[in-house]
Every structure is written in structure tokens, then in C-alpha cells.
Amino acid sequence: MRIIVQKYGGSSVATVKRIQRVAKRIVELKDQNTAVVVVVSAMGKTTDKLVAKAHSITEQPKVREYDMLLATGEQVSIALVTMAIDALGCEAVSLTGAQAGIITDNVHGKATISEIHTERIMKLLNEGKIVIVAGFQGVNLEDDITTLGRGGSDTTAVALAAALKAELCEILTDVDGVYSADPNKIDSARKLDEISYDEMLELASLGAKVLHPRSVELAKEYGVDLHVRSSFNMREGTIVKEEETLEKKRIVSGIASDPKIAKVSVLGVPDRPGIAATIFGALAEAHINVDIIVQNVNREGINDISFTISRDDADHAVATLKKLPQDMCAGGVVVDDKIAKVSIVGAGMISRPGVAAGMFRALADEGINIDMISTSEIRVSCIIARNRADDAVSALHRAFESDLA
Amino acid sequence: MRIIVQKYGGSSVATVKRIQRVAKRIVELKDQNTAVVVVVSAMGKTTDKLVAKAHSITEQPKVREYDMLLATGEQVSIALVTMAIDALGCEAVSLTGAQAGIITDNVHGKATISEIHTERIMKLLNEGKIVIVAGFQGVNLEDDITTLGRGGSDTTAVALAAALKAELCEILTDVDGVYSADPNKIDSARKLDEISYDEMLELASLGAKVLHPRSVELAKEYGVDLHVRSSFNMREGTIVKEEETLEKKRIVSGIASDPKIAKVSVLGVPDRPGIAATIFGALAEAHINVDIIVQNVNREGINDISFTISRDDADHAVATLKKLPQDMCAGGVVVDDKIAKVSIVGAGMISRPGVAAGMFRALADEGINIDMISTSEIRVSCIIARNRADDAVSALHRAFESDLA
Numbered sequence: 001m002r003i004i005v006q007k008y009g010g011s012s013v014a015t016v017k018r019i020q021r022v023a024k025r026i027v028e029l030k031d032q033n034t035a036v037v038v039v040v041s042a043m044g045k046t047t048d049k050l051v052a053k054a055h056s057i058t059e060q061p062k063v064r065e066y067d068m069l070l071a072t073g074e075q076v077s078i079a080l081v082t083m084a085i086d087a088l089g090c091e092a093v094s095l096t097g098a099q100a101g102i103i104t105d106n107v108h109g110k111a112t113i114s115e116i117h118t119e120r121i122m123k124l125l126n127e128g129k130i131v132i133v134a135g136f137q138g139v140n141l142e143d144d145i146t147t148l149g150r151g152g153s154d155t156t157a158v159a160l161a162a163a164l165k166a167e168l169c170e171i172l173t174d175v176d177g178v179y180s181a182d183p184n185k186i187d188s189a190r191k192l193d194e195i196s197y198d199e200m201l202e203l204a205s206l207g208a209k210v211l212h213p214r215s216v217e218l219a220k221e222y223g224v225d226l227h228v229r230s231s232f233n234m235r236e237g238t239i240v241k242e243e244e245t246l247e248k249k250r251i252v253s254g255i256a257s258d259p260k261i262a263k264v265s266v267l268g269v270p271d272r273p274g275i276a277a278t279i280f281g282a283l284a285e286a287h288i289n290v291d292i293i294v295q296n297v298n299r300e301g302i303n304d305i306s307f308t309i310s311r312d313d314a315d316h317a318v319a320t321l322k323k324l325p326q327d328m329c330a331g332g333v334v335v336d337d338k339i340a341k342v343s344i345v346g347a348g349m350i351s352r353p354g355v356a357a358g359m360f361r362a363l364a365d366e367g368i369n370i371d372m373i374s375t376s377e378i379r380v381s382c383i384i385a386r387n388r389a390d391d392a393v394s395a396l397h398r399a400f401e402s403d404l405a
Numbered sequence: 406m407r408i409i410v411q412k413y414g415g416s417s418v419a420t421v422k423r424i425q426r427v428a429k430r431i432v433e434l435k436d437q438n439t440a441v442v443v444v445v446s447a448m449g450k451t452t453d454k455l456v457a458k459a460h461s462i463t464e465q466p467k468v469r470e471y472d473m474l475l476a477t478g479e480q481v482s483i484a485l486v487t488m489a490i491d492a493l494g495c496e497a498v499s500l501t502g503a504q505a506g507i508i509t510d511n512v513h514g515k516a517t518i519s520e521i522h523t524e525r526i527m528k529l530l531n532e533g534k535i536v537i538v539a540g541f542q543g544v545n546l547e548d549d550i551t552t553l554g555r556g557g558s559d560t561t562a563v564a565l566a567a568a569l570k571a572e573l574c575e576i577l578t579d580v581d582g583v584y585s586a587d588p589n590k591i592d593s594a595r596k597l598d599e600i601s602y603d604e605m606l607e608l609a610s611l612g613a614k615v616l617h618p619r620s621v622e623l624a625k626e627y628g629v630d631l632h633v634r635s636s637f638n639m640r641e642g643t644i645v646k647e648e649e650t651l652e653k654k655r656i657v658s659g660i661a662s663d664p665k666i667a668k669v670s671v672l673g674v675p676d677r678p679g680i681a682a683t684i685f686g687a688l689a690e691a692h693i694n695v696d697i698i699v700q701n702v703n704r705e706g707i708n709d710i711s712f713t714i715s716r717d718d719a720d721h722a723v724a725t726l727k728k729l730p731q732d733m734c735a736g737g738v739v740v741d742d743k744i745a746k747v748s749i750v751g752a753g754m755i756s757r758p759g760v761a762a763g764m765f766r767a768l769a770d771e772g773i774n775i776d777m778i779s780t781s782e783i784r785v786s787c788i789i790a791r792n793r794a795d796d797a798v799s800a801l802h803r804a805f806e807s808d809l810a
Binding site: 054078093096 | 421424425455458459461462463466467469470471473474476477480481483484485487488489491492498499501504525548549550
């Protein structure tokens, strides 16, 4: 049985009309002799509205109840999409995360899928039915509803594609694919036909927004081919797959910027073993993802440690650090949330020296100061002032235009 | 452990302010050394909005998906109420119908509770936690979400009270209790301090709206004392309990009218055994509740059968009857939906003849024609033209005023 998993984002199911169009597209795929499993997000701004409701009740909603609340958004979507398919004369069955057998750990709001019991989905597919699964949610071993956090529906789709050994996971969204830069800001940005998991991972982590890094990581781990394409037209989008199977490796595939970050500096850290482990261990326990870390030796025996995190986590990070023994940060904790990260990404970068230097030169020519630098084999990222982020992306796209073409 | 089950209707949790007030009331009850289980309906008009959404997708939504959709309404409420209790520093846990162990049959949209696995609720109560359960919903043995239909949250509350052996089931609503007639229409209507299950059952069936008959039936079956009272004030409401424990039995306790009915007449029914069984068997299979049945012998060997049903079921009933062999209703099927039922109810009626005659006299004096009559030991009902229903209730309240006082 040829199985394809499709995922429709919130904007693709935002209205009744769109839901009906999505239903038609699902039925068309099913008619191509394909078993179809569809993962659906909450309609349009539903999740935001539910979040606002929770916060109108209390500033700090209990995480378990927060998940109970948010999970209703996707449940509404799957019911309506299934009704719309049914109205087209095709049989479909909706499943909540729990009913779809998506088991997670206990971390409410940011749960990780631990296993998927596919029996029920496989049974329905074998009966010739289309299966519509609520994205973003699962159930822990105590039978409590959990949510997977940001990008959760992508993760659901990829995890299901892996568990069901699907041929492909289509991510249907409101853009035509993955671009070399944000097409809303860079006129010359162009759609990539294909890109490797690693490149996509870097771009996703860097705020390209099309795919959540967790889902790309999962796709890479299980070798699930992704097809990122528009739900509003039938044009081919971008295929995300193994690097070895790419037709050509570009030196620079894309340029991304992420304005939603903050830099936290822990000042006056004593220079003895285990300090960094304590600091980042505490942050990890608080489920705060740290991105770039820089340690400066200021004066003898005293260090400053700076790191970047999602801006949403800044308050939580500071609160977590303040709970550490006082001598760990004798100089205090400082947050700078007026920064952005701009990055260039390309699988061909490894074999071509001087790419990083070219990036620093392009930023310098634009008069943009670099605060922190971080590199990987296929990426160079710079932390700069947020109000220069758009200028930086433009300058970099110009500088690497010949590579991107 | 002293357990009290409270049920809050949709209007009691319609806004954030009301949810916070409900939370305060729950915590106050818990502070009285009481284990509290709360059943909550969907907020305000939520269910209506979800129904409208389903019907904007398709005229005849699939019942399984309809339940999947509607169940989200209560899920939102339980999460928000639990958050509000948590904000008051008290520990609460929300449970969907499935999580609360409420198992039903497979009749989507009108499911019947078959059993309740109380282990999880009892465990939470033993841990000192308040338990907030989604009303109106359960889960069938296939793990599909079901809804209980109209009055479902009352039924959930009473069933839980029975299963948990609760001391009392409080039904908190937007009225002060059960009245001798609709207080919005009859100025002299007065609140009853207590009423028997049977009287309440008749009044509930007759459209008194305060309690759904299914929940009263269940309360009677398991001997659960109900306290119907306002969620907006702390005044005592109406206790519904065993007739033997009532302080006094009134001849007439209440007067009710139900405008939401229709009369279906099956004309030209052959006069042979088994015909009525076929007709009403088919209706029962279609899950249509029939109320009053009248059979007239018109001419030799040919009968007309008329019956009343909920107006919502009228189309469904006609469709069901049209599927019967043609000779069963040679004269066709006629629907009259311009009718209403007015009734007088009283446990003391049994021992006092002439009550029915008094009712007919009062209606005749008002110039109101009686179309059908139905009586039980504690009730007399008349089918009349709907546009005279209010006049009828006024006239009857005046006629039986001394009994009601």
C-alpha cells in the first residue's frame, strides 16, 4: 500500500471554503490509488484565541490544563475536514492524537513523541478510509492530553509518516516552498527545488518559518522525504531529502534571519570546572533551548557567559538562573532582546573556504556590527542589532546572488 | 468521604467573570470538608456556534464527526474552570468524558451511559483534588467520542453522583429553582421548595426546561437527591427527591407548556394486528421518542393513528414512516407543527378526582380547543393550538392557584 501523509497548516483550513478545498485535494490524492493520512492544525487564529482565553483567566495557566484547552483547536479542525470529505462521498475518520496512538512524554506544552501505536490507523487505511489526525497533540501514559509545542503539527505529520513507512510527507502551507530568503523582503529570493535535511534544519532553526526544526530532524532521522508546497495551488514545491540524493550542492542555499531571540549574559562567573554544566544543566531542566554560547574571559579567574535563546524563554531563563547559588553570577544576569540572528546556509560550504569571510565582509560593507558568531559545517550565523536584520539579509542575498542562482 | 457533585450549565460559565465566580463557589464548597466533583457544560452559545460551523460545511454532518466537534465545547470549559480554581490556590484536575471513565453505547448524538469507571476520579478525590468533568460526553467501547444529546450535562452529573455514591447532586443554573409555572410568563408563579422525582419528571418532560427528564429518571432510579438552584446567588433552590420523603403532597405542583412538539398523523392504517408495533417499532429504531398516541377508528377497517414527538424529529419521523410498506399509510402522513402541550402535574392528584375535569373547564372558559388528551397518575396534558399556549398556562395557574399556594 502506497501511503502519503499530508499536513495542512492553520491558514489552509482557516475558513469553511478552505476546508472544502482541502477536502477536495485530499480526495483527489486518495483517488490516485493512494492511502492518505492527513494531519490538520487548528483553524486560522484559533490557538491564539484559546491562549488569550486562558490568560484572561489567570496569568500562569496550569500546563496540563493549557494542553487540555489548546488540543480542542485541532479537534474542531479534524471533525470539520472529515465532514467535508464525507460530503464529497468519500469515507474518512477523524482521530484525536490519543486515538491515533500518539504517545508522548509528560512535558506539557512541549511534549516529545515517544511512540506511535499505528494499529488503528492501519486498520482504517486497510478498510479504504482516509484518516484525519489532529496535529500538535498526543497523550501521555497517564492518559493526559499533551501538546507538542511550536511546529507540533509538522512533527506529528513526519512522525506518522515514519511510523507508517509512508512514501512521502507533504507539508501543505501558505507559501510555495522553501526560498533562498524571505520572499516578502527580498525581491530576488527564489524557490529551491530541493534542499538537504541539514540545510533545511539550519534554515528552519534560523527562522525560515516554513518547517519546524524538530520535524526536519525527525524526517532526517527516519529518512522521510518531505515536500513543502502550497495548499492554494498544485505547483511543485521544495523537496527536502538526503544530501546524497540532491542533484547539486549549492555553496549557499539560503539566507535566514530570526528576530525572535534574546541574548542572556551571566556576568562574573567563577572560572572553575562544572560551572557551565550547572548553568546549562539548570536551563535544560527548565526545558529552555540554548542556541549560541560564547564565553569571554574578562579578568583573571572571572568569566562572562553569554548565550542566545528564544525571546519567549527570556523571563523564564532569568528566573531559572536567579535560583542558582549566588556566587555563580556575582555580576548579575543581563538580557538583551534587541538582537537578531542572520545566517547563510549551504551544503557546499564545507568544501569551499572563505564563505564566512565573505559574509563578514558583506556585513561590514553595510556598516553592520557583529555581536556574536556561530558556525557549523554548513552554516554561518551572526548576531546583530535587530533593526539592521533586514539590511543584513538584503546585503547577504546580493553578495551570494551568483551562488544562489 | 462526603462527596457532592455540582453541575454548572452553559450560562453559568458563559464569560471569564462567571467562570471565576463559579471557581470561587467550588472552592468554598470544597472548604466545607467536602469532596467535590463538578460537571461543566460548554460556555454560553458555544455548542450552537459549533453546530452552525458543521452545517456550514455540509447539511447532514456525519454523526461521529459531529460528536468529535461538539465535545470540544465542554473540553474548553473544564480547562478554563480548572485554571480558575488553580488561580485561587486550590488543586483541581479536568477530565474529558473519556478520561472520567464515562462509557456509552454507540448511538452518536444521543448516547446512553452504560457504565462509569470511577477509579481515576476516586483516586483524585482521595488525593484531595477537585475534579472537573466535561458534561454531555463519553466514549464508546471503540474509543470514539460520543455525546449524550439534549440535557446531557445534567445526565452526566446525576450518573456520576450515582456512581460515586454522592450525598447530593447540585444542578446550578440561571434560575432559582423549579417553579409552579414559567415565572417569565406567570407573575404569580412561585418557587417550589421540594418536589418528587415523578412530578419533576412530568414537569421536565413537559418543557419546564430546568432539568432534562433523562437526568431526573436516572436520579429516581439511583435515589440521587437533586438540588436545583441558581449559580448566581446562594439561595436555597428546589430539592427533588423520593415522594415518600416530601413534607406535603400538593394536588397540583406545577403547570408546564411545551411548544416544541409536532403531531404526526398516519392516515388510512389497516385495522389488523401488529400495525402499531410496526410503526412505533420503526420510530424506536430511528431513536425517535413518541409522546402521546391516539388512535381513531374512522370507517370500517381503516384507522388513523396520531402521535406527538419533538418538533426536531418531525422530518426524520416522516422519512422513517415513508420507508414502511405503502399499505401501512394509504392515506398519507400529515404533520401539524402548530401545536403545544400544556399540562398540570401533582403527586396529590391520584387521591383527588375531578382535577382533569377542572383543567378542561378552565380551558373551555378561555375558549381554547383541546386536540388530544393524555393522562398519567400525576399529570393531565392537553394538546392545543400553539398560539393559545400562554393563555392556557395563565388560565390554569389561576384555576389551581389555591392548590399551588
